[in-house]
Amino acid sequence: MRDPFIDPFCQKDDLGLAIPESPHAVSVCLPTWQDVIGYEEGESRVLDAMECGYPRFVPHPFVAELFIAAAEEFAKKDEVALVFPSLAAAWRCAEYVKKSADATSRLESYGWGNLTVVLLEERAYQVAWKYWQHSGEIVSSRMAEAALTDSPVEEDLLQSGITAKETLKDRIASFYEGGSSRDVFLFSSGMAAVSAVHRCVTEVLSAPTIQIDFPYLDSFKIQEQFGEIVDFSITNSGGVEEVRSWLEHGKDDRVAALFSELPSNPLLRSPDLTGLSKLLSPRDIPIVVDDTVATSVNVDVLQHD
DSSP: OOOTTTSOSOSGGGTTOEESSSTTOOEEOOOSHHHHHHHHTTOHHHHTTOSOOOTTTSOOHHHHHHHHHHHHHHOOTTEEEEEESSHHHHHHHHHHHHHHHOOOEEEEEOSSTTOEEEEEEGGGHHHHHHHHHHHOOOOOHHHHHHHHTTOOOOHHHHHHHHHHHHHHHHHHHHTSTTOOGGGOOOOSSHHHHHHHHHHHHHHHSOSOEEEESOOOHHHHHHHHHHSOEEEEOSOSSTTHHHHHHHHHHSSOOOOSEEEEESSOTTTOOOOOHHHHHHHHGGGTOOEEEEOTTTOTTTOOGGGGO
């Protein structure tokens, strides 16, 4: 196996190679800036060379095979299938398709773990795929492989997974002063976490969310596609004056939450969390901060709660 630390994937001939050399790789080599542009613009030169892709954007081969297997078993004529890791995620996808495409879906249990099949007419597939991409509630390549081979979940492996999760929660909590593992929740992907938080705050209060500074795209899309967003992508005051003006002069000053990143991806801008907290805390409006770029090892956002 090629060691990327010794022999990195960076040559022109490496275009499209999976990183690392693994059947479960989720990264792909785009060695030149022109390759990156080609990917974004959909050039066949780039797309045809890709051995894999980011799993929320490109179906992993095992996941694509799982979709086909589900369709062969459950789909009626002119139906397509997507498979989700749980009944709840599948139900949310079906509701999104109904709302966005005015199309109905059927749900079936795949028969392995909690995997649930969403069956829908072909015209609604792209809408359902938007839910897969933006929500982050997806089937991993390892889960798909296990389901396709009908592999049993070994008890000792299950127990080791539970232990690993508790270890992770303890470690993450240790980065926060006074942190407790009871306050740490693990998700299968970053977007699944953002999606869950957005779902929570908008269920508490059915109202728009505010975005301060331009975030990682799908964080924006979650608010736009699954709710209503007040967009302050570029601000001059770290968001304080923009939010104050909107609250004072907006037709509806109800806000479910304010979303931002510290720093933002990819512009590396930071909101004025101190000023925003002083403005929003008296109104009981929560601030949701994604610290992925800096991580909790380097920044402490809880001091602004």
